[in-house]
Amino acid sequence: MNWDWSAVADFMPRFWDGVLITLQILALGSLISFTLGLVWAIGFRAPTRFVRWPVNVVTEFIRTTPLLVQLFFLFFVLPEWGVQFSALTTGTIAIGLHYSTYTAQVYRAGIEAVPAGQWEAATALSLPAHRTWLAVILPQAIRRITPALGNYVIAMLKDTPLLAAIGVLEMLQESRLESASTFQYTEPLTVIGIAFILIAYPASLLVRALERRLVR
Secondary structure, eight states: OOOOHHHHHHHHHHHHHHHHHHHHHHHHHHHHHHHHHHHHHHHHTOSSHHHHHHHHHHHHHHHTSOHHHHHHIIIIIGGGGTOOOOHHHHHHHHHHHHHHHHHHHHHHHHHHHSOHHHHHHHHHTTOOHHHIIIIIIHHHHHHHHHHHHHHHHHHHHHHGGGGGGGTOOSHHHHHHHHHHHHOOOHHHHHHHHHHHHHHHHHHHHHHHHHHHHHTO
16 A cells, blocks of 8 residues: 555645634533533432423433434424524534533532532531532532543544534544545545544543542
């Protein structure tokens, strides 16, 4: 097999465009996932079942449905109801929404790991609910679960190629378009594979280092 460096050079403009889109999806998708996941987790502990039950049903449905199905639903079905977004916005929302149901379980585990005495102390001090959560419970819970949340960021990165199914020009889609126009598949796909490794491996090392630091 002959390696064509000129094909790699020709692919570079598309490659960097794909990298930027991928990182944008990853950053915004993580923000949605972490924020909405916390909302779900607090909903799990709501004092009324009329909140807990819908939250459990919705999160279980999303978590047990393939991300690709959710992508197609948001992109092809919602416009029939008058709700339409660009492919990039739809993909970002879908991946953030999907992973929020996983981060919700991580948050729940972290919250449940906070000693009962902390809740009792907040009650004894007559702290309002919002202050109990923000000043007592969440700081302790998030410290415990930060490494697990980092692992889901890496998982989201590996799932970004699914967004090519609705036309998002992330790294894989850019390589497919380049290959379709040049009929050279080895170079673009190899570059994309290396790019995923160069992004994911340092991130995994950072998560491990963070985990070791937090468990001290």
